[in-house]
Amino acid sequence: MRLATLLGPDLDALKADPEALREAFEEFHPEDVAELLEDLPEAQVIELLEALPSKISADVVERLSPDRQIVVMRGLRKESAAELLTEMDPDDRADFLEELEDDEAQAFLDNLEPDVVEETQELLGWDPETAGGLMTTEFVGLPPETSCGDAIEAVRKLARQGEVETVSYIYVIGFGNKLLGVVSLRDLILADPADTLADIMTEKVVSVKPTDDQELVARVIAKYDLTAVPVVDEMDGMLGVVTVDDVVDVVIEEATEDAQMMGGVVPLEDSYFSTGLLEFIWKRGAWLIVLFLGQLLTATVMEANESVLQSTVELALFIPLIISSGGNAGSQSSTLIIRAMSLGEAKPSDWWRVFAREILIGLALGLILGTMGFGRAWFTDGAIAPESLAATVGLSIVSVVTLSTIIGSLLPMIIKKLGLDPAVSSTPFIASVVDVLGLLVYFSIAHLILRGLMG
Amino acid sequence: MRLATLLGPDLDALKADPEALREAFEEFHPEDVAELLEDLPEAQVIELLEALPSKISADVVERLSPDRQIVVMRGLRKESAAELLTEMDPDDRADFLEELEDDEAQAFLDNLEPDVVEETQELLGWDPETAGGLMTTEFVGLPPETSCGDAIEAVRKLARQGEVETVSYIYVIGFGNKLLGVVSLRDLILADPADTLADIMTEKVVSVKPTDDQELVARVIAKYDLTAVPVVDEMDGMLGVVTVDDVVDVVIEEATEDAQMMGGVVPLEDSYFSTGLLEFIWKRGAWLIVLFLGQLLTATVMEANESVLQSTVELALFIPLIISSGGNAGSQSSTLIIRAMSLGEAKPSDWWRVFAREILIGLALGLILGTMGFGRAWFTDGAIAPESLAATVGLSIVSVVTLSTIIGSLLPMIIKKLGLDPAVSSTPFIASVVDVLGLLVYFSIAHLILRGLMG
Numbered sequence: 029m030r031l032a033t034l035l036g037p038d039l040d041a042l043k044a045d046p047e048a049l050r051e052a053f054e055e056f057h058p059e060d061v062a063e064l065l066e067d068l069p070e071a072q073v074i075e076l077l078e079a080l081p082s083k084i085s086a087d088v089v090e091r092l093s094p095d096r097q098i099v100v101m102r103g104l105r106k107e108s109a110a111e112l113l114t115e116m117d118p119d120d121r122a123d124f125l126e127e128l129e130d131d132e133a134q135a136f137l138d139n140l141e142p143d144v145v146e147e148t149q150e151l152l153g154w155d156p157e158t159a160g161g162l163m164t165t166e167f168v169g170l171p172p173e174t175s176c177g178d179a180i181e182a183v184r185k186l187a188r189q190g191e192v193e194t195v196s197y198i199y200v201i202g203f204g205n206k207l208l209g210v211v212s213l214r215d216l217i218l219a220d221p222a223d224t225l226a227d228i229m230t231e232k233v234v235s236v237k238p239t240d241d242q243e244l245v246a247r248v249i250a251k252y253d254l255t256a257v258p259v260v261d262e263m264d265g266m267l268g269v270v271t272v273d274d275v276v277d278v279v280i281e282e283a284t285e286d287a288q289m290m291g292g293v294v295p296l297e298d299s300y301f302s303t304g305l306l307e308f309i310w311k312r313g314a315w316l317i318v319l320f321l322g323q324l325l326t327a328t329v330m331e332a333n334e335s336v337l338q339s340t341v342e343l344a345l346f347i348p349l350i351i352s353s354g355g356n357a358g359s360q361s362s363t364l365i366i367r368a369m370s371l372g373e374a375k376p377s378d379w380w381r382v383f384a385r386e387i388l389i390g391l392a393l394g395l396i397l398g399t400m401g402f403g404r405a406w407f408t409d410g411a412i413a414p415e416s417l418a419a420t421v422g423l424s425i426v427s428v429v430t431l432s433t434i435i436g437s438l439l440p441m442i443i444k445k446l447g448l449d450p451a452v453s454s455t456p457f458i459a460s461v462v463d464v465l466g467l468l469v470y471f472s473i474a475h476l477i478l479r480g481l482m483g
Numbered sequence: 484m485r486l487a488t489l490l491g492p493d494l495d496a497l498k499a500d501p502e503a504l505r506e507a508f509e510e511f512h513p514e515d516v517a518e519l520l521e522d523l524p525e526a527q528v529i530e531l532l533e534a535l536p537s538k539i540s541a542d543v544v545e546r547l548s549p550d551r552q553i554v555v556m557r558g559l560r561k562e563s564a565a566e567l568l569t570e571m572d573p574d575d576r577a578d579f580l581e582e583l584e585d586d587e588a589q590a591f592l593d594n595l596e597p598d599v600v601e602e603t604q605e606l607l608g609w610d611p612e613t614a615g616g617l618m619t620t621e622f623v624g625l626p627p628e629t630s631c632g633d634a635i636e637a638v639r640k641l642a643r644q645g646e647v648e649t650v651s652y653i654y655v656i657g658f659g660n661k662l663l664g665v666v667s668l669r670d671l672i673l674a675d676p677a678d679t680l681a682d683i684m685t686e687k688v689v690s691v692k693p694t695d696d697q698e699l700v701a702r703v704i705a706k707y708d709l710t711a712v713p714v715v716d717e718m719d720g721m722l723g724v725v726t727v728d729d730v731v732d733v734v735i736e737e738a739t740e741d742a743q744m745m746g747g748v749v750p751l752e753d754s755y756f757s758t759g760l761l762e763f764i765w766k767r768g769a770w771l772i773v774l775f776l777g778q779l780l781t782a783t784v785m786e787a788n789e790s791v792l793q794s795t796v797e798l799a800l801f802i803p804l805i806i807s808s809g810g811n812a813g814s815q816s817s818t819l820i821i822r823a824m825s826l827g828e829a830k831p832s833d834w835w836r837v838f839a840r841e842i843l844i845g846l847a848l849g850l851i852l853g854t855m856g857f858g859r860a861w862f863t864d865g866a867i868a869p870e871s872l873a874a875t876v877g878l879s880i881v882s883v884v885t886l887s888t889i890i891g892s893l894l895p896m897i898i899k900k901l902g903l904d905p906a907v908s909s910t911p912f913i914a915s916v917v918d919v920l921g922l923l924v925y926f927s928i929a930h931l932i933l934r935g936l937m938g
Contacts, residue, residue: 056687057687057689059707184672187672195668213672214642217672218642250732252514253728254728255710255727273710276704276727279738283738284826286742287738287742288822290818291745291814291910292814292818300829312812312844316812316815316884317852317855319808320808320811323803323808326807327800327803327804327859327863330799334796341793341796341799344802345789347799348918349781352781352915353771355810355914356771356914356915359746359910363743363745363746363748366742367739367743374755378756385760393764393767455746455910456810456811456814456815459810460807463807
């Protein structure tokens with residue numbers, strides 16, 4: 029049976045027989061069901077989720093977009109919503125409640141069992157973009173003296189109850205909830221059933237702190253090829269586990285957010301086609317207006333030098349070339365540094381090393397482009413001597429490219445140091461800063477070189 | 484014992500006792516050992532790898548950078564190299580050989596057992612950036628009639644031999660190597676030992692084709708929260724498995740590559756600080772020179788309009804403002820579309836939908852900025868009537884912003900359609916195209932509006 033058919037005319041027949049309905053849905057991946065429910069009429073979705081066992085409904089609702097989740101949960105009967113929330117993975121439950129106003133979240137919490145409320149509130153205490161915000165509290169934790177045979181039994185029981193998100197690792201927890209070691213399920217089934225967990229556990233456990241940024245968690249999981257990483261407090265007390273599937277989502281989301289910010293767009297909440305025109309106009313317009321206001325300075329600088337342009341119109345010819353070369357060079361260095369920082373390769377404290385490299389690279393690139401610009405200007409007819417114009421243009425390009433390279437690399441580090449996301453120093457932002465500075469440099473050099481000529 | 488100490492003075496003592504050496508190294512994660520070996524003198528690394536059991540050496544060498552791998556493998560004795568290659572995961576072995584010239588790779592292959600050679604050559608046949616290039620051939624595959632009890636025994640045996648990279652899933656393989664279903668290790672330990680795999684397997688298996696691009700594989704793994712995805716041929720014949728740890732690396736690498744390309748840099752092979760100055764100058768300079776050559780057209784367009792500028796110098800004042808507004812708007816739309824394509828949200832065949840949206844967004848943004856530009860130009864003193872200058876500037880901004888938005892969104896789709904990476908239509912590239920077009924638009928509008936005034 030195809031999924032679309034199942035949600036069509038057959039559904040009414042199936043709803044009469046809950047067992048058949050459950051079986052029909054178990055055949056499909058909850059992700060595919062969620063994708064379909066994203067676009068169905070609200071009332072139909074709610075009716076369906078009420079009819080399905082809450083375990084299946086929870087798997088589907090966990091995968092809906094935040095907006096859809098809110099609409100659906102508001103539409104369900106109170107008891108169904110409470111059952112469904114209880115069945116959801118704790119991290120998904122916390123993520124959902126995070127999206128609501130405080131009083132509405134509290135209203136949902138009021139209908140849950142005290143232990144579920146406590147579990148959820150612990151998770152809600154952490155910033156959503158940290159290890160604490162990503163972690164789930166459902167993991168297999170056993171005392172060190174457990175025999176491997178008993179441990180397998182325990183894993184079996186927990187997995188059967190659907191109480192744990194991942195069984196790839198068994199965490200060995202000692203006195204005071206302290207994380208002592210880890211045993212992979214693979215090692216567990218290999219071990220002699222009479223051995224204890226303490227005998228076979230790995231004691232050097234790679235772990236993260238709950239306040240660690242999600243990008244750091246992703247780097248740790250990627251580096252050590254883990255499928256889950258434990259989250260521990262300062263005393264090595266076990267708090268939860270971040271699983272690799274959440275981390276893959278984080279890496280993709282962060283890359284999209286960075287790319288959009290670096291392109292000068294306020295990051296979108298939804299996919300390109302699900303974002304409305306008005307939201308686009310606002311999220312792109314906001315930055316464009318700020319940049320435009322900054323760029324108005326270029327007109328001011330030009331106005332201040334109007335008399336120079338009037339007497340030596342040849343100077344105007346090279347303005348687009350010079351400011352764009354600066355923009356391009358600055359865009360390159362800012363992109364490299366922003367990416368290096370989000371990969372953890374560079375930190376603001378490395379500014380001196382970065383500066384030393386970028387000044388050399390900027391000079392080299394400036395000399396190459398400056399020579400080309402010198403040549404082009406030489407062959408321009410005009411009132412002033414070709415060598416003077418060529419020297420002005422060439423020297424300006426060297427200076428502007430070097431300056432832009434340095435600004436492009438240092439500005440993101442300064443912004444990061446101020447506690448902001450370095451990706452706000454987007455390519456258009458760097459280009460705008462560099463445009464204004466580029467004009468100032470160009471006119472200053474022109475004044476120096478052409479002073480004699482212009483009297 | 485700390486790892487650094489272990490590689491220091493204690494090493495010579497340990498080398499006398501192979502068993503103690505092995506035990507000492509087993510305590511550390513191979514990733515951490517690899518990180519340290521990255522910077523040690525070559526001879527010392529080779530000596531150490533020769534002394535360690537080849538299983539441990541292989542785990543470490545798999546994690547070295549490609550350059551370091553080559554240096555080390557060339558330095559090992561032939562037999563050690565062969566042993567080490569045999570112990571390496573097949574996908575890592577293939578990746579290493581891929582880095583070498585054909586005859587050198589063949590020389591390494593000549594020393595391996597025929598079955599290892601065959602396994603490796605199958606993997607080498609696939610493009611490294613596809614599912615085939617990422618997959619490993621070490622997975623647990625069992626016939627459908629296997630009982631769950633026997634299956635656990637088989638997993639145990641394979642895992643003990645270290646013959647499989649992942650045991651999270653057991654693939655159920657039927658006649659003609661056909662993939663029939665999948666059983667998670669979790670379901671297997673839950674099942675009644677007397678049940679067969681056919682009884683408990685999931686038949687709807689999410690799989691990929693060997694020719695699927697690695698970005699698609701990453702999207703599938705992320706979407707369905709998998710820790711591994713099987714790779715099958717057109718007849719559902721099982722070829723291998725891609726594991727989530729490789730996919731996390733791919734997602735991070737692709738995001739870095741995209742970001743660098745979009746910033747106008749030829750993607751780096753290494754991290755920012757491990758890339759040499761000359762390589763930087765080349766990888767940044769190449770694009771800067773191409774862009775500069777294109778930008779020379781701006782000087783040509785300006786030259787062609789020199790007489791207009793001479794008679795109406797006020798026109799020059801707004802050139803940086805107008806071309807930069809176009810560049811910024813184009814940079815936004817290209818970033819959004821490039822990212823949407825790499826997330827699979829948009830395809831080149833969606834061009835019409837994208838065009839319809841972007842023309843509206845571009846017009847709206849153009850009208851906002853155009854109005855601001857109109858106001859600024861109105862208050863400029865000069866020889867021409869303020870309303871004429873204001874109309875020229877305002878209308879030019881509306882046109883340039885709209886045009887740039889459309890170009891920024893369609894160009895990446897055209898480039899993708901041509902089979903190239905859309906990220907080559909980098910922000911600087913779009914900005915350069917838009918600079919030249921922007922000047923042409925500006926001067927055309929000026930001609931139309933100011934014709935009467937300039938005679």
